[in-house]
Amino acid sequence: MTRREPTALVTGFEPFDGEAVNPAQEIARALDGTTIAGHRVVGAVLPTEFTTALPALRRLLRVHSPMVVIALGLAGGRAEIAIERVAVNLIDARIADNAGAQPVDERVLKRGPNAYFSTLPVKAMLERLLAAGIPAALSQSAGTFVCNQVFYGLSHAIARRKAVRGGFVHVPYLPVQAARNPGAPSLPLQTMIEAIRLCIDTALTVRRDAHFAAGTTH
């Protein structure tokens, strides 16, 4: 592989909050090395730690210069693939990260703007997933934990590179996790891998985002 081969980057996270697995990690691993729309997919796993996650992501951006970046995280309790729209410059950790840190009301970047919008074609991605029969929705908040931090840091890192598209997608529990969380929804790994493959393909091939209502009233 040479540096000039076009790539797409998909990242997951290590398991956190006592879970043994993380579907985001599994999806990144499964897609690593595959080819989508002529781009080699680099699948990597970030530590679920406030101090090391973003440096690891920045290193991946430097090494691989991807045209599309989709960072993935687990949203236990959600029923569908949640395509995030907004990264906010705020960290407020409800639980400790994997290193035991629990920052409260800090900025991701001291001098960064309050928020970034995803530069992925989020509605075209939503349309594509639903057309494939995969439960999906847009989400207006990626929370205030490491997921949002990475989403914000990624957005900041690519803010000036207009040719690069990047954003964040939250995924539900795996069925095996839902089996230990009574009443929790889930999606099978294969469906989630296919969903992210479709998202990457859409981000690589669709020029203009789709235009239809997909907001929330509150």
Next chain:
Amino acid sequence: MTRREPTALVTGFEPFDGEAVNPAQEIARALDGTTIAGHRVVGAVLPTEFTTALPALRRLLRVHSPMVVIALGLAGGRAEIAIERVAVNLIDARIADNAGAQPVDERVLKRGPNAYFSTLPVKAMLERLLAAGIPAALSQSAGTFVCNQVFYGLSHAIARRKAVRGGFVHVPYLPVQAARNPGAPSLPLQTMIEAIRLCIDTALTVRRDAHFAAGTTH
């Protein structure tokens, strides 16, 4: 095939309420003709109609003399395989059935008891599904629609045949259905087929039901 070959019966329902598919039907079809614990599985689909569902079920019982019967129905909105415990002698249709009938506050059987308990080993089944990483729970009510009617009618039909075990299991939406019902949970067909296969196997092989708390406070 001769009549004396031991069988297990699994029934599904035709799609209803405007849905194009019904996972219960798909599971019954997928298991039809397979062999589980030395028993040939008969998979059949019942009409989602108050007047014809039970006669169709009784015919299947007569023709196949199954040792285990699991009737399946769709519970759109549930996240897990729901093993039903109680069939009640009550019909109160919130929506019309596929023939346009909507009976309100009628008995399934005029002179039947108020309720039957499932004679399946419901807790052993629950334990088996959770051990296999499949989201599952016991449910104290199968509702008051055709599902409950069939569950009650089945229980009544086998009430005197102590060697026969029978009951009802509700299943969630397929992902393709959840994609059209925003926020609704789902399970993939393969997971549901495997779940019901495990349920049948458990009902055919486990003599005494398991003993652990799995009730609800309300």
Next chain:
Amino acid sequence: MTRREPTALVTGFEPFDGEAVNPAQEIARALDGTTIAGHRVVGAVLPTEFTTALPALRRLLRVHSPMVVIALGLAGGRAEIAIERVAVNLIDARIADNAGAQPVDERVLKRGPNAYFSTLPVKAMLERLLAAGIPAALSQSAGTFVCNQVFYGLSHAIARRKAVRGGFVHVPYLPVQAARNPGAPSLPLQTMIEAIRLCIDTALTVRRDAHFAAGTTH
């Protein structure tokens, strides 16, 4: 007060599962001594204990000979007044009661029928509450804890007294409880007191229950 003064009995439960209050108890206390449709209301509080709750209820039935009995219990997590339809002959305690007992898969009464239906005019009650702008629904299961035990025991005790109507109603958290259970719905005490007053009045004055669909599909 003489024995012949007609009465209505409403019971609540002592707080359980670590909660400091129980709205069911508060409602029973608030209605105690009031008069509804010419009947003196006896409000009493039952212990949340499998061994003592039913004996206490039977004593109240003996002493007061009420024409209407509504037993109340807390359903933490529900958003509305839940009028129960079915009491089942099953105890399966997910948590320990206030005496530390946690019976699993026992019968309420060894030789009782599998279930009793509420003899309250449940649909007229539902109609009345909704017309008064109070969130309400019918429920097909009162669970398998002390609430269901008392509902079943009450139903059994009055099964032969055709003039007596009795049943069970579950109520949501108080706002002060919801404040400690993130995301949990609640109703204010005054609304719940008014709801149960309307239920008692309906049970004392409406001869024939209303007839409209209010069941569930699963």
Next chain:
Amino acid sequence: MTRREPTALVTGFEPFDGEAVNPAQEIARALDGTTIAGHRVVGAVLPTEFTTALPALRRLLRVHSPMVVIALGLAGGRAEIAIERVAVNLIDARIADNAGAQPVDERVLKRGPNAYFSTLPVKAMLERLLAAGIPAALSQSAGTFVCNQVFYGLSHAIARRKAVRGGFVHVPYLPVQAARNPGAPSLPLQTMIEAIRLCIDTALTVRRDAHFAAGTTH
């Protein structure tokens, strides 16, 4: 009343989406003319229309020069008082507003920043409500409808006036609305009025916001 009397402004919205009432409007009306922490409360109702809501709010700001502004909106389906943290520069109307307009993927202000954070002491307010036994939570998204538009426009209008604190609070259905939306949570009007009174008082009297974790993982 002279211009120099210190004021606090609380706004509600007209009913929308076919509802007959809007608790946000009722709360604003109930608090109008009261005095909180030495400030006269101006309660006003905004049209639920994209083109007229913000101009009406700006007029109120000009006329009353309030020290604290809390805009209120209805969040049907939420169980608690939701104190919003982030206003985003995005409109994506899932339903039409009261004038029939349904803008999709537009900016609130063409040249505004991507987002504003509430300048209310949101955690001190949360702490105060919970201490008073009122269900409450922080929310990371006010949606993409007129509520978010007003929240964003308000934040922009007061962005340079450091002495003025302003933000948005979403409130649940009234019980009478929940009675028509099966399963929906609600809070009584009196509880909501008291909640907003406490919020205004906190915003007028607490200098430094509280510091504790109240974020979400996704």
